[in-house]
Amino acid sequence: MVMVLGLVFTVAQPMQTHAVSELDKVNQELKKLQQAMKSAEKKQRQAQATIKEAKADKERTAAEINDIMAKINNVNKEMMTTSQQIDQTEDKLRDAATQLEEATQRVESRSQLLDARLRLMYTNGFVSYLDVLLDSTSFSDFLDRVDMLKSVVGQDKDILADNKRDKALVIEKKKQVEQDLKEVKFLYVKMDQTKKELDSKEKQKEVMVASLTKQIEESEEISEDQEKQLMAFAKERARLIEKQKSFKSKYKGGKLGMPLKSPFRLSSGFGPRVHPVTGVKGKMHTGLDMAAPKGTPIYAAEAGIVIVAQSVSGYGNCVIINHGNGLWTLYGHIRDGGIKVDKGQEVKKGQKIAEVGSTGQSTGNHLHFEVRVNEVPKNPVGYLNL
Ligand SMILES: [Zn+2]
Numbered sequence: 001m002v003m004v005l006g007l008v009f010t011v012a013q014p015m016q017t018h019a020v021s022e023l024d025k026v027n028q029e030l031k032k033l034q035q036a037m038k039s040a041e042k043k044q045r046q047a048q049a050t051i052k053e054a055k056a057d058k059e060r061t062a063a064e065i066n067d068i069m070a071k072i073n074n075v076n077k078e079m080m081t082t083s084q085q086i087d088q089t090e091d092k093l094r095d096a097a098t099q100l101e102e103a104t105q106r107v108e109s110r111s112q113l114l115d116a117r118l119r120l121m122y123t124n125g126f127v128s129y130l131d132v133l134l135d136s137t138s139f140s141d142f143l144d145r146v147d148m149l150k151s152v153v154g155q156d157k158d159i160l161a162d163n164k165r166d167k168a169l170v171i172e173k174k175k176q177v178e179q180d181l182k183e184v185k186f187l188y189v190k191m192d193q194t195k196k197e198l199d200s201k202e203k204q205k206e207v208m209v210a211s212l213t214k215q216i217e218e219s220e221e222i223s224e225d226q227e228k229q230l231m232a233f234a235k236e237r238a239r240l241i242e243k244q245k246s247f248k249s250k251y252k253g254g255k256l257g258m259p260l261k262s263p264f265r266l267s268s269g270f271g272p273r274v275h276p277v278t279g280v281k282g283k284m285h286t287g288l289d290m291a292a293p294k295g296t297p298i299y300a301a302e303a304g305i306v307i308v309a310q311s312v313s314g315y316g317n318c319v320i321i322n323h324g325n326g327l328w329t330l331y332g333h334i335r336d337g338g339i340k341v342d343k344g345q346e347v348k349k350g351q352k353i354a355e356v357g358s359t360g361q362s363t364g365n366h367l368h369f370e371v372r373v374n375e376v377p378k379n380p381v382g383y384l385n386l
Helices: 002-122 126-134 139-246
Strands: 265-268 271-274 281-285 288-291 297-299 304-312 316-324 327-334 352-355 366-373 376-378
Touching: 002 139, 304 327, 316 352, 327 352
Parallel strands: none
Antiparallel strands: 265 288, 271 281, 288 366, 297 352, 304 316, 316 327, 327 366, 366 376
């Protein structure tokens, strides 16, 4: 049987060569187009993801810029305050310098006065002091005058000591103000540095925003480009489908190939089922039921184009092949995962297309095989070498 089928196939081949190769070409082009469309869609999705990411980045960066600008504002305010502190401290330092100068002068003049008195008393000035003493009217007056002179010198000494203490305090105070000034100035320098850092950070972020904006624009351009590509693909695909539809398959009549090549049992024939007891005619059976083990290979009965390759209610997993000239063959109850062809695919006579199963309205593993002419079911027996 297989040999005979092989012979039929070989004889039929030369007649079909031209048409089949043309159909193959159309199918290959379709497949290529589908792949190209898929890759174009993927690229577009990627571009859109890029845009989304870049937009989020841009928003984030803009928020960061706002943050930095707020920080710069704060630093500016702090710098103004610190600058005022510097001015105030410098004023204080100038005051302290004036005070120090005054204290120094006081010490100087008091010291000079004391020197003068002492010189007057103990050296050249002794005569004048003696004069003062000699002018005394009595001995007790003389003693009073001596005491008075001593006391004047003593007061001068005390005042000088006080002045020296004052001067030391002013020096201490000036030192403190100088330290304060140093600290405030250091603070200012630090703030200035912070501000410069923030400025440069802000500039960096602005550059980033600009580059993100550019990236978004470019990505959007790519998307438009790919959309155009997609439309071109779709148009080309529609054209090819039209070409495929108008293609005339080679069925010119004659026997079909057996859909099962291994042993099977005809479990139900074509036509209205008859009740086994009453003989009453029941529901019409539109095909042949061929019982065979699950997984038994199913072969295309004739060359053609697969028009259905999916689950159909009642039929379960189902394949329909269009052989041209209005002739279709149908294969039902295929096991899950047992469909081996795609919709739109061209198949050769005797090519494995599926495997026997029991999906849909079925109680056991079998192939439900139909032959239809212009969609009307015909008895397959007349088409098969049974
Ligand atoms: Zn059936």
